[in-house]
Amino acid sequence: MLNNKNYYKKETAKIWDDINECLLSKTTAISHDDYLRAQAGELKVSLAGVKIVPKAWFPALTGKDVLALASGGGQQAPIFAAHGANVTVTDLSGKQLANERYVAEREGYSINIVKADLSEIFPFPDHSFDLIFNPISNCYVESIQSVWDECARVLRKNGVLMMAFVKEEFFMFEPDYKNEDFLISRHSLPFNPYKDLSEQSKKKFIEEHRPFAFSHSLTEQIGGLIKAGFEITDIYEDCDGGGLFDKYMNSYVAVRATRK
Numbered sequence: 001m002l003n004n005k006n007y008y009k010k011e012t013a014k015i016w017d018d019i020n021e022c023l024l025s026k027t028t029a030i031s032h033d034d035y036l037r038a039q040a041g042e043l044k045v046s047l048a049g050v051k052i053v054p055k056a057w058f059p060a061l062t063g064k065d066v067l068a069l070a071s072g073g074g075q076q077a078p079i080f081a082a083h084g085a086n087v088t089v090t091d092l093s094g095k096q097l098a099n100e101r102y103v104a105e106r107e108g109y110s111i112n113i114v115k116a117d118l119s120e121i122f123p124f125p126d127h128s129f130d131l132i133f134n135p136i137s138n139c140y141v142e143s144i145q146s147v148w149d150e151c152a153r154v155l156r157k158n159g160v161l162m163m164a165f166v167k168e169e170f171f172m173f174e175p176d177y178k179n180e181d182f183l184i185s186r187h188s189l190p191f192n193p194y195k196d197l198s199e200q201s202k203k204k205f206i207e208e209h210r211p212f213a214f215s216h217s218l219t220e221q222i223g224g225l226i227k228a229g230f231e232i233t234d235i236y237e238d239c240d241g242g243g244l245f246d247k248y249m250n251s252y253v254a255v256r257a258t259r260k
């Protein structure tokens with residue numbers, strides 16, 4: 001059972017539901033006031049950690065078809081809806097999607113909510129969207145080239161992709177449980193939890209509701225985008241805003257790319 005990838009995928013979806021239950025209790029969905037401010041023109045969304053995505057990254061959103069990809073939770077999709085976009089949001093977690101439904105009903109806008117796995121063929125026709133917004137999530141997918149190929153397929157020509165990822169070196173380290181102010185280098189790269197964790201550690205991950213996350217190299221992230229037909233137009237680094245890793249590095253990268 002523990003060597004079966006489908007088993008892990010199912011567990012990962014359940015884990016995200018559990019994580020999200022605790023996120024839900026912290027009401028991470030945007031507030032009504034946030035929504036009103038967005039309707040009045042404010043465009044504040046995060047893609048990676050704590051930084052707000054530069055306004056210049058966005059095309060005018062009114063009437064645009066936007067895919068909030070693996071982006072459930074009620075944080076970004078409502079802002080795009082408030083700006084007049086036709087929004088589709090996908091996620092693997094039913095609870096993250098329920099949060100989207102909750103905000104949409106509260107604010108009275110319509111949204112297309114689709115339960116879909118990032119690692120599979122996207123359930124949309126070719127050239128369906130003007131913008132794809134993909135917050136950090138590809139670390140939960142073992143192989144990411146198909147994500148970039150699918151983004152290129154469903155985007156229109158000159159469409160914009162905003163995506164964020166976890167730096168590869170993040171996966172080398174774990175907190176030093178003897179002195180939690182320190183990180184220790186424990187894993188070699190690439191890190192694949194299916195292959196690199198012991199059976200005991202995998203069980204522990206599941207018991208502790210920690211999702212399995214994979215490292216991906218710059219070749220897979222940036223090279224993969226280029227291979228899929230994207231042109232990178234901007235990039236910035238970001239952090240957690242307070243975690244142990246922040247003491248050592250910016251763990252996240254946000255990328256803007258256009259489909260040629």
Ligand SMILES: C[S@@+](CC[C@H](N)C(=O)[O-])C[C@H]1O[C@@H](n2cnc3c(N)ncnc32)[C@H](O)[C@@H]1O
Pocket residue numbers: 016046070071072073074075076090091092093096116117118119135136137140141
């Ligand atoms: C860091 S959250 C990003 C979304 C959230 N709105 C945010 O900004 O924090 C990662 C999201 O990826 C989703 N996810 C994890 N694995 C996935 C997969 N294989 N397919 C689709 N979504 C997935 C999780 O349920 C979660 O909502």
